[in-house]
Amino acid sequence: MSVPMKDGSIKRRPLKRGWTDTLLLVVLLLAVWQGLAWVIGAAELPSPFTTIAFTGRLLTSPSFWPHLLETAKAFGVALLLSVVIGLATGFLLGMNRFAGDLLEPVLVAVYSVPKITLYPILLLLFGLGIAAKVAFGTIHGVIPIALFTLAAVRNTRPVLLKTGRVMGLSTREMISGILLPAAMPEIFTGLRLGFSLTLIGTLLGEMFASQRGLGFMLMNAIGLHNVDVIMALTFLLVLFAGCASGFLLYLNRRFYQHV
């Protein structure tokens, strides 16, 4: 992976150190959590150990899996839509100066609107059930992906595009050969953000109008004041989002360590 060079220098970002830093952060978070549990009391805030033990039990209970599957399905579709629509919009607007200038502020405005205000409209459009959840997840994730892609494509150095034009590249080759790789590091940032927001959006969708899924479970547990379930679900979701974000970061570094 590393490139031994003639003059002996090796330029590489220290992946190793990143890992120990992450581990340290996790340990620190667990310590704070444990400390808080002691101060507040286990009835209100179960300790890390209790939560992890309960999570284990939750994962082995058969009633949990249909909910997880439901959320996974909704989230998977929402993520796919966010990524595809987000990238397409970003490239379209990034490559077309006028449309980009016109629509970028609109996207930013929509992005800053609390999405929950759009929920009644989505319910009217899609009804209760998986479609509304997917739509809610998608509107959360699609805009940051589009905005990051747009900025990345627009900031591609003109001389790289000129190089492609002189070589006679078609639009398709221009995108896959130059625009996409040049914009990739920034797009990855958008993807990481879009990933987390799509997950939050999907769960919110489930919390307010669904009889299934982890969001529904969470809402239910909040209603019943079932702290163990709330903590276990939150723990699982944070773990999942953290791992996924870390994985995307790793991919980005792995493929673009030289950029």
Next chain:
Amino acid sequence: MTAAKKVQIATVAPKVHVSLGAVDKEFAQPGRPGEIVHALGPVDLDLRQGEFFAVVGPSGCGKSTLLELVAGLSTATRGEVAFEGRPIHGRIPDGIGVVFQEDASFPWLSVHDNIAFGLRRMKIDRAERERRIGVALDMMGLSAFARSFPAQLSGGMRQRVCIARTLVTEPRLILLDEPFGALDQQTRLLMGDEVLNLWRKTGATVLLITHSLDEAALLADRIGVMSARPGRLIDIVETGWPRDRDSRIAQEEAFGAITARLWRLLRGESLKAMGKVGGET
């Protein structure tokens, strides 16, 4: 055109490869409607098939603008640019290779893959492709860095990657915009020799834009001298070098005479370009 006629033209007069007829380029100023910058022209110029033509001129006089017009990357405001007898109208013709003034290496590709980029699109087999890349790496002194990435290279090395990437496609017209700008004097001389070698071997036409009067005098058959903006050709200097020359001609008497003449032509224009009244030569 019949074969007989072609031969006749080739013997009677050198064939014109690129021609610029009364070409002007003006730029609109974004945000300031009505205001235009007259960057170039009018320029009349014929590049002969297979010649090495250098352009010198003060900074900002429109040299890069001229190059982009010939490459088809931008369209002339007035006048016409033709390549191999056909006018260029913002359409980019085949057979032209460009090395830009700025670093244009692709940071996400290794040196080897950067050089292979243009080749991959051409219908040549893998073995031939690798052979050409090997030759180019060797020629540019980059063999040890084939697997490195641009971020690991110096500015001059990156520029050499771009030169290699352009040359491996064997263009019929090579446009070089200050390709040696980031190199030291010694390396410049060696690179110049390599470009001369390649020029001789491939028979390509070369248009070299340079800041260095020495470089122009050393490499070119003819040197176009440009005025301050809007750039016009104020003179064309013939060097009269033989085709199989190299950097050793720098020791010849004629070389000194050529650079002296270039400087006489350019001193006043350079002062003008700097916003100083001068022009006394």
